[in-house]
Amino acid sequence: MSTHKETIEFILEKLDNEKFTTRAMFGEYALYADGKVVALVCDDQLYVKIMPESHELESVCEKAEAYPGSKPYYLVEESDITKLTHLPRILLDISKALPAKKAKKSAAKKLTKQVTKKKPDVMKKPKTKGKGKSK
Numbered sequence: 465m466s467t468h469k470e471t472i473e474f475i476l477e478k479l480d481n482e483k484f485t486t487r488a489m490f491g492e493y494a495l496y497a498d499g500k501v502v503a504l505v506c507d508d509q510l511y512v513k514i515m516p517e518s519h520e521l522e523s524v525c526e527k528a529e530a531y532p533g534s535k536p537y538y539l540v541e542e543s544d545i546t547k548l549t550h551l552p553r554i555l556l557d558i559s560k561a562l563p564a565k566k567a568k569k570s571a572a573k574k575l576t577k578q579v580t581k582k583k584p585d586v587m588k589k590p591k592t593k594g595k596g597k598s599k
Contacts, residue, residue: 466491471508478545479552492531497559504530504537510545511537517557520550 472486472493486493486505495503495510503512511530512518518538525538545551 467493467505467508472505474542475505475510475545479555481552481556483556484552495555497555499565500559500562502555502558502562503540506530509542510540512540512555513558514538515558515561517561518554520554521548524548 475495476484476486483498485496485499487496492507493505494501495505501513503510505511511528512521512525514527514536521538521540524544525540527536528539529535530537540548540551548554
């Protein structure tokens with residue numbers, strides 16, 4: 465079962481901050497804070513990364529897999545999304561703790577790098593024997 469667009473709209477409305485965005489992934493969604501993945505939305509449920517910054521959710525949420533075989537996440541119930549007024553702060557704290565995104569190499573840089581790796585063809589001048597010597 466995939467996540468409905470209405471669920472995403474509900475979550476973003478409750479977070480009420482332009483720093484949060486989502487991206488569809490295989491019928492489910494990733495929730496981003498400041499451009500970093502901090503949670504997943506799978507089967508219409510919010511799964512928040514378990515990190516020291518999200519420890520406040522320990523007493524409120526159960527731990528569950530977002531999808532079969534995933535590592536555990538905090539499962540935030542729909543009612544808790546509304547009640548947890550500090551949820552946006554927790555998600556932003558997670559984002560701050562995550563490593564910076566690696567810059568992707570542009571196609572032009574990749575091409576330049578490939579060209580400079582190739583050894584240039586250099587024409588060798590033939591060696592000449594002695595200058596102006598005649599026999």
